[in-house]
Amino acid sequence: MFVELDLQSDVPIYTQLVDQIVEGIANGGLKPGDPLPSVRSLAADLDINLHTVNKAYQQLKQEGFLQIHRKQGVIVQPGEMPGVTAEFETRMTRQLKALAAESAVRGLNAEQFSAYAERIYRQVSTTDNGRNQP
Template identity: 45%
Template sequence: MLLEINLQAEEPIYTQIMYQVIEGIAKKQLKPGDELPSVRSLASDIGINFHTVNKAYQLLKQEGYILIHRQKGVVIHPDGVEKASEAFYAKLRRKVRPLIAESICRSVTKEEWGMLCMAIYEEIAPKEEQ
């Protein structure tokens, strides 16, 4: 999987790495058990500090997307990602709420918001899951 990191973006690099790995899993480009580059290898390839990659990997591990083994390295969680729980839905609401508020301030309608969400979902979700 090729990461596209924008060093000039407002979004922190570790967040860009995290979101791109998650999107790779969602698109089925990364499958359970697939190996990811080591922290040092990925940092070297991108040309960033290894602590930045380590932070992304630790957060991905904490959220259940990857496992980190001393001998095996970094792998996409072999059991797949856990299904959405009440805690996940609460987190989702917290993250989406400010985006909806900002959208309302900028006169984005409920219909436009729904169409945008559907378009993004269709871009990411594998065709068999739509």
């Protein structure tokens, strides 16, 4: 598994898991329809609690990135991924606002900030999922 957890981070483990699965989808490591490990096996692999993995999966299902079937197990949402929802936009705006403000105070200008954001994006999403072309 490609997941790396930092158990001593202040970021909850299930959140780290969510983030890394989303990253996996973004960089093409996980493609629509791909299977994910079962809750039990992933928990065993990562040596964390079942509930923690389950919570991450449930959140990803709730947001439409995963499907959870009783028999087949867990798979990456086949077909269309959810687009930019109002909820996501609110969340992203709130977080970017805080980052942008702190960046500004620390001396980064608008260009530097957006260039930084773009660089991170390109690191995270090296491969293309086929619909993010200009």
